[in-house]
Amino acid sequence: MNGKYMFSLLAIFVLFLLPYVGVTAFGLKTLFGIFIPLIALTIFIIGFVRRIKGWSESPVPFRIPTTCGQQKSLTWIESSPIDNPTTKAGVVVRMILEVMLFRSLFRNLKFKRESNGILSYSWELWLWLGALAFHWAFLVTIVRHLRFFAEPIPYFVRALEFFDSFFRVEFFTDAFQVGLPGIYMSGIVLLAAAIYLLARRILLAQVRYVSLAADYFPLFLIIGIAVSGIMMRYASKVDIVGIKAFTMGLVTLNPTIPEGVGATFYVHLFFVSVLLIYFPFSKLMHMGGIFMSPTRNLTTDTRAKHYSNPWNYPVKTHTYEEYEDDYREKMIDAGLPVDKELAEVKE
Amino acid sequence: MSDLPKPDEFLTGIDHKMPQTDWMNTPTEIRKGMYCYASNYKSVEILGLPNARPWNPLEDDWKLPENWQQIIHEGFKERLDKFRSFKVFMDICVRCGACADKCHFFIGTGDPKNMPVLRAELLRSIYRNDFTTVGKILGKIGGGRKMTLDVLKEWWYYLFQCTECRRCSVFCPYGIDTAEVTIMGRELLNLIGLNIDWIATPIANCYQTGNHLGIQPHAFKDMLEFFVEDIEEITGINVDPSFNRKGADILFITPSGDVFADPGTYTCMGYMMLFHYLREKYGFDITWSTYASEGGNFGFFTSHETMKRLNSKMYAEAKRLGVKWILGGECGHMWRVINQYMDTMNGPADFLEEPVSPITGTKFENAKSTKMVHIAEFLADLIHHDKLELDPSRNDNFKVSFHDSCNPARGMGMFEEPRYVIKNVCNHFYEMPANTIREQTFCCGSGAGLNAGENMELRLAGGLPRANAVKYVHEKFGVNMLACVCAIDRAALPTSLEYWVPEVDTTGMTELVANALIMPGETKRETDLRGEPLPGMEEDDA
Structure with a gap:
């Protein structure tokens, strides 16, 4: 047992009980349905902006890109305009590849010590694949949810839903009905990828060793969001019309509590609220930070162009004059040219 | 090296199993063979850096200033x-x-705190506790901890087990660069006088005499003149270098390590022969400097300020001598400093001209602001324009592979130039496996000031991944010579290879060039620069 993930799991359990008991036993629907989500959204926006602002306030004194390709030097040597970008356009492409396709993670290798003592490195794509699936599925799921916050539903949301639910299976039992609404791949992939990332963190000794509670917590939370969402869609079949009326009320700041919506909805909403509140204070800020990483987002033309350091200051150096004063006689004896002859100094 | 295990025992002794105790609760033991001696207080005094005093890492009392926690926090x-x-x-x-x-030290030691992520967590845990609200509230479960003497010792031990090679930053999805974290951590340690002597004394020397080895001007000239004699013996030609000469076209700066120790000395001889060749053939006009007689910059391993103080000599000397631009020799971190820091710290060098090769007319557009060109760029251009008369068969005894030095690789991206040069002066060239070269190259294991003698176990552990790839090409292709463009490599790799792959030797790029270079008026060469018989000349010896 690892205290760190048990702590996080326990935290999620408590966070589950709060809305569940709050709504079913105490009827705190307004608190969990309206106040907490609005406060959470406010904290998220203010917190996110403050973090980005905090980072921007620290200057970038030196340009320190990690060069991952051939530099641009002699005209007849082919350079890497993306992995060693000398132009802003190259940096933009590098950043797009980094943000959208996790290019650096794509390089991932796995080190192994063979029985004969030889070290070998093999291409290891699972982390990249899991991470990419996780993030894209999350994005699609979020965009898909815009259907609850806009009327009429924007065209791109409908298009996305169409492709996302392209995979339709009809499967009915008394307890569980799958089929008619169409399965959203994004939800399933999100859940599967989050479980993979969690399993990896727990099962791989090295990753477990470096993990903090703060690494398990968001995974448990997102799994909680995905499970509650999937439950609502495929099992408990919540009243979509009622929810839409409620969410539209939220965005128009004229919220009303819907009737006939079960506790699962409040749990889902509360988990999302917790995620929003937690986000700006956690490692999840890597979402904003990646754009500000000086090893990736700068041009590599540091010898071709002059760049200034805003806090550059003069330093004490050992000047040539001092150096010559220290060694003048020896220099003259060795036949090295000097700026001042011995006679000049003695005067 | 006598108390070290045999290589195969060393190899089987590496254990990558994670300890039972959480890393924050695993105390750090400063172990012999893994750490470098503390900075000599006299060296610290020369630069006027804080808390100069004799101290010993193995003793409990590190003689820190009373308010050291406050100094670190601020x-x-x-x-x-x-x-x-x-x-x-x-x-x-x-x-x-x-x-x-991805870290050579983790691969070679199996110590989890050598995983780049944990090395950074050593600092992050303090950051969370000291500078984030959540970290303060959550304490240990939030990944935060208070700055204690134990934490400080852990910092010192592990921040000097990182060679700032940036391999991890290639693979990090956010580009987090452990070198940057180590640089900051070492700056903080230096605020309370916790440096290692293999860094502190070279920087004091460099500050005072112009080079890390503390060679005074007359001795520097003497040493190069020894090489003049050696070259004359091999080629029959007197190369006659010039020093501190005002009005020369170009200033040449290279790491002093190559003036001092084999096999770097052969690379240094190579420079001298090349410059002589170019002067005779094309009227090339270059000078050495005794004041700026160091390309390397161990200040970089101390603090940004110390780096700037040492680096300033390059432009100052170029200005004083009135040269047009600067040519830089083979060195690793020297080139990261020049490529990513120099112009910003000590530039703009508006007193110099945009560099143009006087021989080929090539404009080095990529260096038009710093006005400093790498010898590999310069040589590749010369060879491309067919300006060097070369006999690559003189290097036929060598089966060569090329080790990309960390900083020219990941802080510059100079991959093709040295390869082009080497392939033009050698007939037998073989690459190591793709995931161990170019931007994925492995460190020699001794960079960033860790090339001392007392931390040999650490150096060999860190050198293992590189040596292992060398061993692979040695066994597969018979590679017997590893070329590199870094003076630290030339100091470190021979030791590492002697232990792990004793059949392979180390050379600089320019040494190979000079072997192949047909100098006007030279006598028939019988040996290479090392005095070893050239291919086909072995018989004459017998």
């Missing part, structure tokens, strides 16, 4: 405010573990 804050890199890197790591097995 220094930490100052750096967060001055470097976005530091602030962002403290905040955004998700501990995905992609960096873990």
Whole structure:
């Protein structure tokens, strides 16, 4: 047992009980349905902006890109305009590849010590694949949810839903009905990828060793969001019309509590609220930070162009004059040219 | 090296199993063979750096200033405010573990605190506690901890087990650069006088005499004149270098290590022969300097300020001598400093001209602001324009592979130039496996000031991944010579290879060039620069 993930799991359990008991036993629907989500959204926006602002306030004194390709030097040597970008356009492409396709993670290798003592490195794509699936599925799921916050539903949301639910299976039992609404791949992939990332963190000794509670917590939370969402869609079949009326009320700041919506909805909403509140204070800020990483987002033309350091200051150096004063006689004896002859100094 | 295990025992002794105890609760033991001696207080005094005093890492009392915690805290804050890199890197790591097995020290030691992620967590844990509200509230479960003497010792031990090679930053999805974290950490340690002597004394020497080895001007000239004699013996030609000469076209600066120790000395002889050749053939006009007689910059391993103080000599000397531009020799971190820091720190060098090769007329557009060109760029251009008369068969005894030095690789991207040069002066060239070269190259294991003698176990552990790839090409292709463009490599690799792959030797790029270079008026060469018989000349010896 690892205290760190048990702590996080326990935290999620408590966070589950709060809305569940709050709504079913105490009827705190307004608190969990309206106040907490609005406060959470406010904290998220203010917190996110403050973090980005905090980072921007620290200057970038030196340009320190990690060069991952051939530099641009002699005209007849082919350079890497993306992995060693000398132009802003190259940096933009590098950043797009980094943000959208996790290019650096794509390089991932796995080190192994063979029985004969030889070290070998093999291409290891699972982390990249899991991470990419996780993030894209999350994005699609979020965009898909815009259907609850806009009327009429924007065209791109409908298009996305169409492709996302392209995979339709009809499967009915008394307890569980799958089929008619169409399965959203994004939800399933999100859940599967989050479980993979969690399993990896727990099962791989090295990753477990470096993990903090703060690494398990968001995974448990997102799994909680995905499970509650999937439950609502495929099992408990919540009243979509009622929810839409409620969410539209939220965005128009004229919220009303819907009737006939079960506790699962409040749990889902509360988990999302917790995620929003937690986000700006956690490692999840890597979402904003990646754009500000000086090893990736700068041009590599540091010898071709002059760049200034805003806090550059003069330093004490050992000047040539001092150096010559220290060694003048020896220099003259060795036949090295000097700026001042011995006679000049003695005067 | 006598108390070290045999290589195969060393290899089987490496254990990558994680300890039972959480890393924060695993105490750090400063172990012999893994750490470098403390800085000599006299060296610290020369630069006027804080807390100069004799101290010993093995003793309990490190003789720290009373308010050392406050100094570290304030220094930490100052750096967060001055470097976005530091602030962002403290905040955004998700501990995905992609960096873990990319570090040569983790591969070679199996010590989890040598995983780049944990090396950075050593600082992040303090950052969370000192500078984030959540970290203060959550304490240990939030990944924060208080700065204690034990933490400080852990910092010192592990920040000097990182060679700032940046391999991890290639693989990090956010580009988090452990070198940057180590640089900041070492700056903080230096605020309370915790450096290692293999860094502190070279920087004091460099500050005072112009080079790390403390060679005074007359002795520097003497040493190069020894090489003049050696070259004359081999080629029959007197190369006659010039020093501190005002009005020369170009100033040449290279690491002093190559003046001092084999096999770097052969590379140094190579420079001298090349310059002589170019002078005779094309009227090339270059001077050495005794004042700026160091390309390397161990200040970089101390603090940004110390780096700037040492680096300033390059432009100052170029200005004093009135040269047009500067040519730089083979060196690793020297080139990261020149490529990414020099112009910003000590430029703009508006007193110099945009560099143009006087021989080929090539404009080095990529260096038009710093006005400093790498010898590999310069040589590749010469060879491309067919300006050198070469006999590559003189290197036929060598089966060569090329080790990309960390900084020219990941802080510059100079991959093709040295390869082009080497392939033109050698007939037998073989690459090591793709995931151990270019931007994925492995460190020699002794960079960033760790090339001391007392930390030999650490150096060999760190050198293992590189040596292992060399061993692979040695067994597969018979490679017997590893070329590189770094003076630290030339000092470190021979030791590492002697232990792991004793059949393979180390050379600089320019040494290979000079072997192949047909100098006007030379006598028939019988040996290479090392005095070894050339191919086909072995018989004459017998």
